[in-house]
Amino acid sequence: MSQPARSRGFSLVEAALVLVLVALVLGALLVPFGTQQEQKRIQETRDKMARIREALIGYAVARCGVTATVPCLPCPSAPGATWENTTGEPRASCATVNDAEGIVPWQALGLRKDDAVDAWTRPFRYRVLEKAVTGSGTVSHASGTNCPTTPSAITVCRRDPSGTKTFETDTVVALLLSHGPNGLGALLRAPGAATGDEAENADGNDRLFVTGTPTAADATNPFDDIVDWLSSNELCAKAPAGCANYQ
Template identity: 30%
Template sequence: MKRTRGFTLIELAIVLVIMTILIGGLAMPLSAQIQARRIAETRADMRTIQDSLIGFAMRQPVGQPHLPCPDGGDGYEGPRDPANHMCLRIRGGLPWRTLGLDEADLWGSRYTYAVSKPFTIDTGFKSVDDGDLDVHKSSACSGDGMTDVAVVIVSHGPNARGAQNMSGGTPLAPASVPADERANLPTSTAAPCTGKGFVSHPPNQDFDDLVVWLHPNILRDRLCREGCPPTP
C-alpha cells in the first residue's frame, strides 16, 4: 500500500510565513481605509455642527441673533454675564445637547468649540461685528492664517491627545501634548495664542487635529436669507 506523504515542518513554516505576509499586506490598507473613512465622516459631522450653529442663531427672536456659549459641563451651553449678556467663557466644549448633536467625534472625543464674544450677546449681534478668533499655521500664532473668525470647531483626531472623552477624562495631560495640538485644547490660554488662536495645517507625526471655522461674512450671509442682523 502506498503511503500518503504529509507536509513537513519546513513546508508548513513557509506557508505560514507567506500567509502572514499576505494578511499583513491586506490589513495595512484596510486600516488606512477605516481611518480615512472616519476622517471623512468627522469632517461631515463638523459641517453639520456649522449648520446647527447657524440654525441656532436663526431660531432666536427677531433682531436678536446670537450663538451659544461653550458647554457648561453638562452638554448644554454655559452661562452669560448678566451685565453685558455675553458668554462668561469663549472657549470650551461644544454644547452638543443644546444643538441636538452627537456628543463626540468618531474617536470618542468631545469637540472643542470657541466663539467670538460679540456673537454671543443675547440681545443680538450687529451686522458690522467682527470675530476675535484666529486660525494660524503653527503654535507661534502669527503670520499666515485666517483672522477675525466668529467660530472655531476642533476634532482632536485619531490620537485624541489632550482631548476630553465622553467620561470627562483626558488621555494625555496638556503639558505633554505637542505645541500645535496644545493650542487647540479647550482649556488652552498659553501665549502667544492666549486662548483666541488656533492651529490648522496638514497632518504630521505631531499633529492630526481637524479644524473648521465660521467666518462672520458666511454667518451673516446665511442669516440674511432669513432677515439680516440689525445695523448699529
Template identity: 30%
Template structure:
C-alpha cells in the same frame, strides 16, 4: 556473517534529505507569505477604519456648523461653549451674558449640543469624544444678545496649512485619534498635548491661534511628542456667518478689499468694491456728495459720507444732498432678494430716510420706500424691517438717503427672499 546487498543506491539518500529540506523551506516561505498577507490586510482594514472615522468626524463638524448657523440666524449671536466636565449640553452661561465683562464661563469647553437643538451623539467625534468649540466673548465679542449686528472685535485666528484665516467667528475641534485635550462623555478630560506644539494651541481657550495641518503620526504611543498632530478643525469667518442669514455689514474689514486709504474717518474714495462672501457676490458701495466715511477715527463698524474735514460724527454721517448706493452682483446660484432690513445709527435724537430699490439700474415700481422717523441717540442702532417694493420684486441695488434734516451711519443690511421674515 551474512553480507546483504543494499538495493538503494547510496547517492539516493542525500537526495531524499534535500527533497525534505526543500519542502520545509517552501512551507516556511508559504507561512511567511500568508503572515505578510494577513498583516497587509489588517493594515488595510485599520487604514479604512481610520479613513471612515475621519470622514464621519468631518460630517459631524459640518452638522454642528449648520446648527451654529441656525442659532446665529435666530438669535443674532453665537452661544458660549458647554462645560466639558458636565453632560447637560447647555451653553455656559445658558443665556447671553448681560453684564460686563460678558465672558463665557468655560471658554475651553465643548459644543453646546442641547442649546443648538442637537443630540448628545451629534456633539461627539467618531472616536466617541466631545467636539471642542471656541468663540469670541467679551464686550465686543459675538455672544451678547444681538451682537452679530453690532460693533465686533476681530475674530479668532486659524493657521490652515500655512494660510492665516483671520476674523473667524467660531472654531470646532476634534482632537483626532489620539484625543489629546478632548473631553470625554462622563466629564473626564484626556491628557493635554505636549506644551508648545500645535495640538496644545487647539486644546487652549480662545483667543489662542488655532492650527489645522496635515496629520503627523509616527506611533500613537508617541502622541505626547511636540511634533504629533492628528486634530481636525472647522471654522467659519464672521462674513460667512453674516452671509448665512443674508447679513451684509459695512465695517473696516469688509471695505478693505481693496483697502481704502483712510485718513481718520475719511476713506479717501467715493466708491469701493469688495467680496460679499459668496451669497452676495461682489458688492459695490458708492457715495454721492463726498467720500465714504467711517464712524470712528481708528476703526469703524458703520459708514457715512464725508464732504469736509470729517473730524466728528456730525461731519461724517450721511446727510442732506448725499446718498449711499449698494450694488449687488450675485453669483448664478443665488436668487436676488425681494426684501431687506437695514440698521443705522445717528448722533441726533431721531432719524428718518428713504430707500430706493432698483433692478439693472431701473427703479422698481413701488420701490421708493419711506423710512419713518424713529428715536435715536449716539451708538444706538435703529432699524426698519420687511422693506419691499409693492408688488414685491427682485432688486440688485439699494440707494439710501437721510431726510427730515437728520443724519445717519449705515451699519448693515439683511437681504431676504419674499416669503421669509426680514428682521
C-alpha cells in the same frame, strides 16, 4: 504502506512555508485596512463638524436680530467631570475668553449628544466669538501674514510639515476642533496632555488655533488635530439681521 520519513518531512516544510506566506499576505493587507479605517474616521469627524456648522447657522437665522438681548450664537457647554454627566446646556454667560470655549452645546442646537463627539468618541472643542453672543465689544483684525500671539479675534494659523505657521484667517465667529486620532489635549477622554501646536489648540485661554498638515506621532511636533470654522461672511449671508455682531 507507510510514507517515507523524507516525504513526511518535506510536507512539514511546505506547510511552514505556506503559513509564512499567508502571514505575510495578511500583514500586507492589514496595514492598508488600518489606514482606510483611520481615513473613514477622519471623514466621519468632518461630516459631524459640517452638521454642527449647519445647526449653528440655523440657530443664528432663528434668533439673530429678534431683540438686542437674544444671542446670535450659543455659549459653549461646560465640560462635566466626565462625558456621561456633561449636560450639553450652554453656559449662561461667555463674555470672557475662557468661558467662550468648551463643549458643543448640543441641547441648544437641537442635536443629539452623539453629534457632539468625533469618530474617536471624544467631544469636539467649541469656541465662539464673544461678540456674536453678547452683541457688544470690538474686534481688531490682523494684517500681514504673520501669526499673531494674542489676537482679539478668533484666529487660525496654518502650519506646514516643518511646523512653520502663517496667518490663515481671523474672520471666524465659531470654531470646531477635534483632537484627532491621538486625542491629546481633548477636554474629556484625553489619553494625555498635548504638546507643541496641539497644546496651542488645547490651552483654552486664548483665541489662537492652528490647522494644517498632520505630522507623525514620533515627530518633534506631532499634530493630527482637525479644525473647521464658521466665517463671518458665511453667517452674514445666511443671517444678515445680526451681521454687525459677527464683524
